[in-house]
Each structure stands twice: as C-alpha cells, then as structure tokens.
Amino acid sequence: MLRIVSRGRKVQRCCWSEQRRWLSQPGVAQKQGNDVVLGVPRLPSFDYSPPPYNGPAADEILMKRKKFLSPSMFYFYQKPLNLVHGKMQYLYDDKGRRYLDAFGGIATVSCGHCHPEVVEAIVEQTKRLQHSTILYLNPAITDFAEALASRMPGDLKVVFFTNSGTEANELAIMMARLYTGCQDIISLRNAYHGNAGATMGATAQCNWKFNVVQTGVHHAMNPDPYRGVFGSDGEKYAKDVEDLIQFGTSGNVAAFISEAIQGVGGIVELAPDYLPAVYKSIKKAGGLCIADEVQAGFSRTGSHFWGFENHGVIPDIVTMAKGIGNGIPLGAVVTTPDIAEVLTRHNYFNTFGGNPVCTAAGHAVLRVVEREGLQANAHTVGSYLKHRLIALKDKHQIIGDVRGRGLMLGVELVTDREEKTPARVEIVHVMEQMKDLGVLIGKGGLYGNVFRITPPLCFSKDDADFLVDVMDYVMSKM
Structure with missing residues (x-):
C-alpha cells in the first residue's frame, strides 16, 4: 500500500x-x-571524535598549492575541502565536521581510512626496516607475494611489485611487447590506464585526459551498453577488435588491455560476452590479455575478488594498485612463470617496488578483507545501494542510467533521457549540494556527467540510505 x-x-x-x-x-x-x-537527511551516528586540528587554514593551503604545485592539478568543489583526518568510511575537515566518503575506495582506500590493523602493520615495519629489496632478502615482500598469488586463478603465480597503477600497466605493456616480439597494443576508447607514455597512449579519449599518440596503439570501439551503438550485444563490439587485428596490426598483436568496469570512464560495465570473444581473438593472433584491476579488484565488485572473474575469463597478466595498500603507494603485476621469464633477458628492477613497509601494508589489507568479510559486504550493501538508486531513477528524470557492481556504482545524469544529453552543469550543482549536506562523491565519464560511487568496503546500509536520501533531497529541490 x-x-x-x-x-x-x-x-x-x-x-x-x-x-x-x-x-x-x-x-x-x-x-x-x-x-x-x-526534513534534511542526517549522517548515521558514529561514535568517534577526531583529534583537534591546529594546522594552517584551507585558504593558506590553497594559496601555497597554486604557487608551488603543478598547475595541472585540479580539485572538486568551488571551495576545496581541507580534509585532515579519516576514520573508516568517514572523513573530517579542519573544523571537525564529518563527511561520508563515497569516493575514497577508488582513490586509495579499500578497508577504511586509518584501519588500525593496516596502520599497525605500517608502523611496526617502519620501526624495523625500510629499504630497497633489490639485493637483499626480507620476509615482508615474499609473504605478501605468496598471499597475493594464492588469490589468482590458473597459472598466474609470479608477482612484480611497483609503486603505482601507472607503473604496473607500463610494466605489463612492456612485458607483452618483449614476450610476443610485437609492438601493437589494443585498448578501449574511454579507457583509463595511467599517466606515463604507454599508458596515456592506451588511455584514448577518456574524460579530461588528452590523448598521447603512440605508435602501435589502437583504440577499439567501447562496448558501452548505455551509449554504445550495439547496446548490450558484446559480440558485435568484439568484431571491431577482430578488424583491428586484421587490418590495423597485420595480424600481429602484443596485447589487449582493458578494465573489467571502466572507472574514470564513468563506471561503464563492458557488454556481456564481450571479453570472452575478444580474449579468443587476441590469443588466436598470438597476443596476451591484460586485465587492469587497479580500480575493480580486491573485492570491490562484491561477487568476485577480481573484476575479470565476472566475465568468466583468465588473463595472461593482471595489474593492480590503489586499494591494494589502503592508501600506501603500492602496485603489482601478476603473470605466469613463462611470461615472467622474459624479464630475465633484460636488466629490469624497481628500487622501491615491494619495499618492506608497503608490502606489510598490502598483506594487512588482504587479511582485513578476508577476516571482516568485506567482499560479502560489498555484495550485500552494493546490491542494496544499487536497488535504491534504481528506485531513485524512477523518480527523477535527470537520472539516465544506474550501473555497476558491488561498491563500484555509477549514476549518469542527463537533461533528456531520449537524447541522453549529458547534464554537465546539473551534476556540479548536485555534487556541491551533497557536499554541503555531508556526502563526498566522485564524478567522471567522457562528458563528466556520471557520479562515481566507490566508497570504502566497510560502507554500511545506513551509509547507503544516507547517500541516496541526500541525493534525493537535492534533486527534489532542483
């Protein structure tokens, strides 16, 4: 009733x-x-008070940032927040105000801001030793590598540690080129893979990223069920990869790289049956398949630990970062012994990749994810949140699409549902108002009109209700 x-x-x-x-x-x-x-929605209760902040004010920090940091850096909101403290799924500004962090999971955090077990692992290892692991032995790196390899399917058992997702994807692309003897890389339009030469070349036209032209990189049609020309027919999109192999690479290809769910591109789920068809074509051409799990990995999609598992495929190389270290600069590449062997013919090393402090943090993250049931929580809370967002779509015409899995969800705003006209101005207004009410949320997509909802995996149903209620409240007043 x-x-x-x-x-x-x-x-x-x-x-x-x-x-x-x-x-x-x-x-x-x-x-x-x-x-x-x-009335106005209220933050869920949380029994915690942050320590007092005695540092510089936001205006002073902003002035120094403009003077001394890169002019290419950007920030959310008309008046940037000065965030000084975090606890689990919440952040605190310099005035002590609490915010629900609905975006930090993509930024770095998987099991919650300042999780005590991860913090303790970092502190204890820092007290003992922080050094390069190129020439010396240390148990932290081998223990974490073993734990990480145990999470991988098939013969994916050899781990290379890096300092970021960009480094991980650069290494994966280089390994594929060395192993196959080919130079051609196929990636997706609207993808995002990093901020260095090869990864920027593979990134294509995603959102605000400028395209770095690199010889041998080819961009395939994006299998976008919402905006793509073939809707949800993954096999039709996959035919474009076959054409690129035949006519763009002369039948020889080093690798195909893709995210399981495009993150910066606007939480775009790849069309069903796309990846199996593409992997088959790439392997037939002698190429390798690289799964970029920098954003979708480590239980974020809920139903599986890795995003690619949702598609029923096993890649040749898997890359990861961000949530792997819960905020610590850490990335990794996992591949087979056969492919890993190619680097023994070259003098490859990474001075701080796999250093004791970062790998101690990564190992602690794995333990927390398993012990606290964060994958199950991502599935349960994510499904509940998606259900509520879909109900909100039925109420507000500005919501054109709700998509994603687990706690990696996207809400695309449009001014016209039939034409799918991007609501670029409107999303900024909603975002600002949600911040004022205590919700921090991300945005992305090619047109910058998609809310990216990627909270820490400890997000609760009460948090989900608050997020949706605030979004509903703001949209109702537009």
Missing part, C-alpha cells in the same frame, strides 16, 4: 517500509495526518 510523502513542496510516493525507515530517524521526518514530511 502506498502513502503520500511530502518533501518541502515536492510530493512523492513510497511504500510503508520506506516510510517506517524515515520515521525511525528522529528529527528527519514527522507524521502530519496521512503525510510524512521529510
């Missing part, structure tokens, strides 16, 4: 269960006759 619910001067309908949820929040909703009048 439906009841009428009022939010300011807007009117909406909701079921009894949603009405009970609103009324259970003191001060947020009031019963007035047959109506429930909704």
Whole structure:
C-alpha cells in the first residue's frame, strides 16, 4: 500500500517500509495526518571524535598549492575541502565536521581510512626496516607475494611489485611487447590506464585526459551498453577488435588491455560476452590479455575478488594498485612463470617496488578483507545501494542510467533521457549540494556527467540510505 510523502513542496510516493525507515530517524521526518514530511537527511551516528586540528587554514593551503604545485592539478568543489583526518568510511575537515566518503575506495582506500590493523602493520615495519629489496632478502615482500598469488586463478603465480597503477600497466605493456616480439597494443576508447607514455597512449579519449599518440596503439570501439551503438550485444563490439587485428596490426598483436568496469570512464560495465570473444581473438593472433584491476579488484565488485572473474575469463597478466595498500603507494603485476621469464633477458628492477613497509601494508589489507568479510559486504550493501538508486531513477528524470557492481556504482545524469544529453552543469550543482549536506562523491565519464560511487568496503546500509536520501533531497529541490 502506498502513502503520500511530502518533501518541502515536492510530493512523492513510497511504500510503508520506506516510510517506517524515515520515521525511525528522529528529527528527519514527522507524521502530519496521512503525510510524512521529510526534513534534511542526517549522517548515521558514529561514535568517534577526531583529534583537534591546529594546522594552517584551507585558504593558506590553497594559496601555497597554486604557487608551488603543478598547475595541472585540479580539485572538486568551488571551495576545496581541507580534509585532515579519516576514520573508516568517514572523513573530517579542519573544523571537525564529518563527511561520508563515497569516493575514497577508488582513490586509495579499500578497508577504511586509518584501519588500525593496516596502520599497525605500517608502523611496526617502519620501526624495523625500510629499504630497497633489490639485493637483499626480507620476509615482508615474499609473504605478501605468496598471499597475493594464492588469490589468482590458473597459472598466474609470479608477482612484480611497483609503486603505482601507472607503473604496473607500463610494466605489463612492456612485458607483452618483449614476450610476443610485437609492438601493437589494443585498448578501449574511454579507457583509463595511467599517466606515463604507454599508458596515456592506451588511455584514448577518456574524460579530461588528452590523448598521447603512440605508435602501435589502437583504440577499439567501447562496448558501452548505455551509449554504445550495439547496446548490450558484446559480440558485435568484439568484431571491431577482430578488424583491428586484421587490418590495423597485420595480424600481429602484443596485447589487449582493458578494465573489467571502466572507472574514470564513468563506471561503464563492458557488454556481456564481450571479453570472452575478444580474449579468443587476441590469443588466436598470438597476443596476451591484460586485465587492469587497479580500480575493480580486491573485492570491490562484491561477487568476485577480481573484476575479470565476472566475465568468466583468465588473463595472461593482471595489474593492480590503489586499494591494494589502503592508501600506501603500492602496485603489482601478476603473470605466469613463462611470461615472467622474459624479464630475465633484460636488466629490469624497481628500487622501491615491494619495499618492506608497503608490502606489510598490502598483506594487512588482504587479511582485513578476508577476516571482516568485506567482499560479502560489498555484495550485500552494493546490491542494496544499487536497488535504491534504481528506485531513485524512477523518480527523477535527470537520472539516465544506474550501473555497476558491488561498491563500484555509477549514476549518469542527463537533461533528456531520449537524447541522453549529458547534464554537465546539473551534476556540479548536485555534487556541491551533497557536499554541503555531508556526502563526498566522485564524478567522471567522457562528458563528466556520471557520479562515481566507490566508497570504502566497510560502507554500511545506513551509509547507503544516507547517500541516496541526500541525493534525493537535492534533486527534489532542483
């Protein structure tokens, strides 16, 4: 049975269960006759107080940033936040105000800001030793490599550590070229793989990234179920890769690289049946398949530990970073012994890749993810959050699409659902208002009109409700 619910001067309908949820929040909703009048959503309770901040103010930091840091750096919001403290899924500014971090999972954090076990692992290892691991032995790197390899399918058992996702993807591309003896790399339009020569070449036209032209890099049609010309027919998109192999590379290809879900590109899920068809074509041409798990890996998609597992494929090389170290600069490449052997013919090394402090942090992250059931939580809370966002789409015409898996979700805003006109201005307004109400959220996509929802994996259903309620509140007042 439906009841009428009022939010300011807007009117909406909701079921009894949603009405009970609103009324259970003191001060947020009031019963007035047959109506429930909704006020401003409130942050879920959290029993924690950050230490006092005595550092410089935001204006002073911004002035120094403009004077001494790269002019290419950008920031969210008209008045950037000065964030000085974090605890699990929450962040605190210099005034002590708490914000729900719905974006930090992609930035770096998987198991929560300042998770005590990860912090302890970092501190304890720093007290003992921080050194290069090129010429000496240390148990931290081998123990973590073993634990990481145990999470991989097939013969993916050899680990190379790096300092970032960019380094990991650069190394993967180089290994593929050396192993196959070919130079041609196929990547997807709208992909994002990093900020160095080869990875920027493979990144193509994604969002704000400028395209770095690199010989031998080919960009395949993006298998985008929402905006792509073939809708959700993955095999039709895969035919474009076959054509590139035949006519663009003369039948020889070093590698195909892709994300399982495009992150910076706007949380775009690849069309069903796409990756199996492409992997088959690449392997037939003698190339390798590289899975970029920098954003989708480490349980973020919920149903599986790795994003590529959702597609039923096993790559030849897997790259990872970001959530692997919960904020510590750490990346990795995992491949087979046969492919790894190619680097013995070259003098490859990485001075700080796999250093004791970073690998101690990475190993702690794996333990936390497993012990606290964060993969299951990503699936349960992510499914609940997606369900609520889909319901919000039915209510607000500005929402054109809701997509993603687990706690890697996207909400695309459009001014016209039929034409799918990107709501570039509107998304900035909603984002600013959500920040003012206590929710920090990301955005991306080719047109910059997609909310990227990628919180720490400790995100709760109460957090999900607050996020959606704030988005609903802001959109209702537009």
